[in-house]
Amino acid sequence: MTPDAAAATAPPREAATSENPLREGSVTLRAADPCTIVVFGASGDLTRRKLLPALFQLSREKLLHPKSAIVGFARRPLSDQEFRDASHPPDHDPATPKHEWQRFAASLYYRQGSFERVEDYAALRAFLEELDRERGTPGNRIFYLATPPDAYPLILEGLRAAGMVTPADDPLRWTRVIIEKPFGHDLASARALNAQVHASFDERQVFRIDHYLGKETVQNILVLRLGNGIFEPLWNNRYVDHVQISVAEAVGVEGRANYFERSGVLRDMLQNHMLQLLTLTAMEPPARFEADAVRDEKVKVLRALAPLRPDQVSERTVRAQYAAGAVAGGAVPGYREEPGVNPRSATETFLAAKFEVDNWRWAGVPFYLRSGKRLAKRATEITIVFRHPPYALFRSAGCEALEANVLRLRIQPDEGISLSFGSKSPGQSLHIDPVRMDFNYLTSFGADPPEAYERLLLDCNLGDSTLFARRDEVELAWEHVDAIASAWEAGGPEMNSYAAGTWGPAEADQMLERDGRHWYRL
Amino acid sequence: MKGQAPPAGGNGAEPLLLLGKEGERPFDAAAIERELRAMWKSAAPAKGALYRAALANVIVPLDATTHEPLDPVLSELTRRHPSRLFRLERELAAPAKGVATTAPLLARATAVCHMRPGGGGLVCSEQIVLISTPTAEPLVPSAVASLLVGDLPVILLRLDGDREPESWGALEAMADVVLEDSATRDDAASMATVWNRIAARGSSRARDIAWTRLAPWRELLAEVFDQPAASGAISGLRDVVLHYGGAAPPAGAWLLAGWIASRLGWVLRDRHDTRYRFDAPGRSVTIAFEREPDLADPLLAAVRLRSGKPHPLDVVVSHRGRAGSATVEFVAPESKLLERRFAYREFAACLIGEIHRHEPNGALDDAAPIAAALTALGSTP
Numbered sequence: 001m002t003p004d005a006a007a008a009t010a011p012p013r014e015a016a017t018s019e020n021p022l023r024e025g026s027v028t029l030r031a032a033d034p035c036t037i038v039v040f041g042a043s044g045d046l047t048r049r050k051l052l053p054a055l056f057q058l059s060r061e062k063l064l065h066p067k068s069a070i071v072g073f074a075r076r077p078l079s080d081q082e083f084r085d086a087s088h089p090p091d092h093d094p095a096t097p098k099h100e101w102q103r104f105a106a107s108l109y110y111r112q113g114s115f116e117r118v119e120d121y122a123a124l125r126a127f128l129e130e131l132d133r134e135r136g137t138p139g140n141r142i143f144y145l146a147t148p149p150d151a152y153p154l155i156l157e158g159l160r161a162a163g164m165v166t167p168a169d170d171p172l173r174w175t176r177v178i179i180e181k182p183f184g185h186d187l188a189s190a191r192a193l194n195a196q197v198h199a200s201f202d203e204r205q206v207f208r209i210d211h212y213l214g215k216e217t218v219q220n221i222l223v224l225r226l227g228n229g230i231f232e233p234l235w236n237n238r239y240v241d242h243v244q245i246s247v248a249e250a251v252g253v254e255g256r257a258n259y260f261e262r263s264g265v266l267r268d269m270l271q272n273h274m275l276q277l278l279t280l281t282a283m284e285p286p287a288r289f290e291a292d293a294v295r296d297e298k299v300k301v302l303r304a305l306a307p308l309r310p311d312q313v314s315e316r317t318v319r320a321q322y323a324a325g326a327v328a329g330g331a332v333p334g335y336r337e338e339p340g341v342n343p344r345s346a347t348e349t350f351l352a353a354k355f356e357v358d359n360w361r362w363a364g365v366p367f368y369l370r371s372g373k374r375l376a377k378r379a380t381e382i383t384i385v386f387r388h389p390p391y392a393l394f395r396s397a398g399c400e401a402l403e404a405n406v407l408r409l410r411i412q413p414d415e416g417i418s419l420s421f422g423s424k425s426p427g428q429s430l431h432i433d434p435v436r437m438d439f440n441y442l443t444s445f446g447a448d449p450p451e452a453y454e455r456l457l458l459d460c461n462l463g464d465s466t467l468f469a470r471r472d473e474v475e476l477a478w479e480h481v482d483a484i485a486s487a488w489e490a491g492g493p494e495m496n497s498y499a500a501g502t503w504g505p506a507e508a509d510q511m512l513e514r515d516g517r518h519w520y521r522l
Numbered sequence: 523m524k525g526q527a528p529p530a531g532g533n534g535a536e537p538l539l540l541l542g543k544e545g546e547r548p549f550d551a552a553a554i555e556r557e558l559r560a561m562w563k564s565a566a567p568a569k570g571a572l573y574r575a576a577l578a579n580v581i582v583p584l585d586a587t588t589h590e591p592l593d594p595v596l597s598e599l600t601r602r603h604p605s606r607l608f609r610l611e612r613e614l615a616a617p618a619k620g621v622a623t624t625a626p627l628l629a630r631a632t633a634v635c636h637m638r639p640g641g642g643g644l645v646c647s648e649q650i651v652l653i654s655t656p657t658a659e660p661l662v663p664s665a666v667a668s669l670l671v672g673d674l675p676v677i678l679l680r681l682d683g684d685r686e687p688e689s690w691g692a693l694e695a696m697a698d699v700v701l702e703d704s705a706t707r708d709d710a711a712s713m714a715t716v717w718n719r720i721a722a723r724g725s726s727r728a729r730d731i732a733w734t735r736l737a738p739w740r741e742l743l744a745e746v747f748d749q750p751a752a753s754g755a756i757s758g759l760r761d762v763v764l765h766y767g768g769a770a771p772p773a774g775a776w777l778l779a780g781w782i783a784s785r786l787g788w789v790l791r792d793r794h795d796t797r798y799r800f801d802a803p804g805r806s807v808t809i810a811f812e813r814e815p816d817l818a819d820p821l822l823a824a825v826r827l828r829s830g831k832p833h834p835l836d837v838v839v840s841h842r843g844r845a846g847s848a849t850v851e852f853v854a855p856e857s858k859l860l861e862r863r864f865a866y867r868e869f870a871a872c873l874i875g876e877i878h879r880h881e882p883n884g885a886l887d888d889a890a891p892i893a894a895a896l897t898a899l900g901s902t903p
Contacts, residue, residue, distance in 0.1 A: 326661050326663070326664035327664050328549075328551040328664055328668035329550075329551065329627050329665030330664070376667035376668060376670075377551070377668040408672075410672075414555070420673070425878065431880065433878075433880045436577075436673065436674070442559055442562055501663075501664040501667065520673070
């Protein structure tokens with residue numbers, strides 16, 4: 001092979017390796033370009049609890065370029081040092097060498113500013129350019145919008161007006177923006193926000209984050225399905241009876257009453273996390289494992305998802321609010337007694353819904369979704385319930401009601417996968433008992449999976465948007481949510497109640513019982 | 523995590539207790555999960571082959587009286603049926619030093635490990651101990667619910683139902699199977715609550731270990747009628763006497779009476795002194811309870827069965843304590859004395875047998891309501 005031919009067939013090296021060829025082949029191959037990450041809303045809870053710990057972990061693992069800097073931007077007046085002190089992770093591992101934290105802390109900066117004032121963006125731009133000169137960074141930027149959603153338009157406009165967004169095809173530097181959920185409040189507001197985003201950014205520069213997609217267990221859905229020979233042939237309406245997707249929280253509104261009162265679980269959970277899990281479960285294999293190929297297939301699922309007609313919403317959805325009860329060993333008030341919640345609130349804290357995916361693979365297979373706050377425990381799981389064998393061979397031996405085979409993908413906590421099946425119990429007579437094969441991340445790999453934000457921040461730094469939602473994906477999801485929301489606003493179904501610490505209202509159980517099914521316990 | 527060296531030799535039945543952090547702390551579900559994760563992470567490389575296993579969630583309310591006797595039973599249970607074990611203790615232990623005494627609900631996470639049969643590593647069950655003060659008792663079910671392993675069956679081992687706080691009734695609702703032992707109940711009315719629960723929930727969801735213990739009795743009584751000379755007598759049976767030790771008929775005696783009546787289609791009519799009268803096809807039959815003054819242990823001691831012509835039968839089946847054999851003494855139609863194997867099973871074995879049972883138990887379903895009905899006619903014959 002000639003040198004030219006070899007160069008032509010060699011895989012493209014990642015940006016970091018072209019800068020430092022010694023990285024090639026090393027475990028830190030995924031180390032990314034040097035850049036400056038600007039976090040808007042830097043004094044907020046998300047930044048402190050999730051973003052900075054994730055960036056610190058990336059730094060420790062040498063996945064964040066040593067020249068990279070993190071700049072917090074918020075209204076609160078703080079010095080760089082105060083920001084660094086406030087950023088120290090509360091559960092910081094005492095075994096971590098102090099110098100690791102010090103090295104990371106030295107890359108943290110803080111600028112006070114208002115999201116409304118144009119001059120503050122100009123000052124931020126000047127500071128970032130100075131930082132580029134000081135640290136030798138080439139002008140790459142990630143703007144992380146970790147603010148309440150009503151600040152998004154202001155920040156996007158401020159960035160545009162200050163000339164801080166480079167074109168997507170700029171060969172020398174790049175600019176990317178990460179936008180936290182909720183992306184809009186309904187389809188109209190999501191479209192308006194998308195329009196505003198696209199006034200400054202190309203879709204390739206936009207990273208709409210849903211942290212669920214950064215979870216190892218969520219990524220493993222595709223690996224399980226498409227990286228093994230045994231599951232995909234069964235992954236269709238010939239073998240699957242139904243699918244359950246459950247996202248249960250033990251917490252209540254936790255100081256987010258103002259936001260939650262306007263969103264409810266429908267907008268807070270179904271529009272993003274739950275429909276993302278559904279699309280990953282139901283999508284066709286993509287032609288390549290690349291961002292647009294994967295997202296094209298997810299979009300096809302959302303297009304195939306039968307929209308609920310107003311007359312179907314009462315029958316196929318359940319909404320409820322939690323009443324006082326006990327959760328995880330503590331007494332808790334009812335939703336309407338929570339601080340900041342309207343005592344006559346009509347916001348749902350629980351929903352269950354039945355969807356159908358109208359395509360060749362899934363016709364006739366219901367997808368039951370449920371999510372709620374103040375449920376018995378925190379757990380997220382996808383449950384694939386398989387059909388019974390076509391002929392009950394063992395009925396004559398008294399084995400009438402065999403349990404269905406169930407594949408459970410535990411997204412969190414206790415991350416893992418289990419498969420239940422029937423087995424003859426030892427003895428002279430024929431008894432078939434359910435047994436379980438279990439895979440557990442912790443005991444199989446001896447390590448906790450990394451935090452979702454680590455993966456997503458790294459992917460954004462690398463320019464890989466596979467695990468981020470695309471514009472059309474977000475808007476299609478809102479179409480389904482709007483269909484339910486408008487039927488609920490028109491009156492049905494009625495708001496039910498459930499005691500905190502239970503698994504939701506009886507009406508959710510009845511919805512499945514009508515179909516001869518039941519929810520699997522989490 | 524602290525651990526001990528695996529016990530040398532032996533059959534591996536002795537448990538190796540792996541401790542999490544010392545002492546109990548105020549309950550925090552997320553912290554317990556974190557603690558367990560940390561325990562497994564630190565345990566694996568140090569201990570070689572170590573398997574975290576769970577086939578069920580087992581919830582065991584305990585009090586000062588059931589605590590110690592149950593320890594070896596629960597150890598054996600986790601050896602033969604690895605489980606996530608919830609020990610619900612009520613003020614059994616003083617809070618550890620440094621624990622705020624105002625914390626109403628305390629917890630401790632540990633693991634109980636056993637050598638695999640034939641060696642080759644340890645199989646470990648997670649054990650979560652919840653210690654509640656009276657004010658925290660209503661919170662206990664929610665604490666348990668937050669830590670259940672979702673895709674495993676939930677078994678409630680309730681041996682102290684009489685003294686359990688009312689609020690722990692919620693544990694029953696989350697259980698797939700409730701295992702009780704009516705033999706631990708103080709009086710017949712209390713025993714009947716167990717049998718009524720079986721009647722209501724069905725034997726696939728509620729079991730009685732006192733019934734499990736009766737298996738060898740039922741086997742022997744059935745065997746009586748396998749004898750060629752006695753086979754015709756079953757349809758003419760007119761009199762059954764249950765001899766027992768202790769102050770009052772034990773749970774097993776009531777259940778055995780219920781079983782005989784239900785199997786033979788007898789319908790309870792009334793009680794007359796110590797005799798319970800039934801209507802059988804074409805005749806009236808009785809079941810009586812007779813106390814054996816010399817026997818202090820509250821156990822079933824003997825069963826006498828009699829029938830009249832044309833197939834006379836008079837036979838006494840006797841068994842004492844934990845003996846491995848029983849006697850079957852025929853007085854009629856001909857005199858003979860037989861010794862038969864009595865498959866006595868210890869409590870742990872009965873328990874595990876019931877945990878492994880998945881199919882409904884029709885005989886118990888039929889017997890339990892009759893046993894309860896007998897006690898309703900008067901519990902101290």
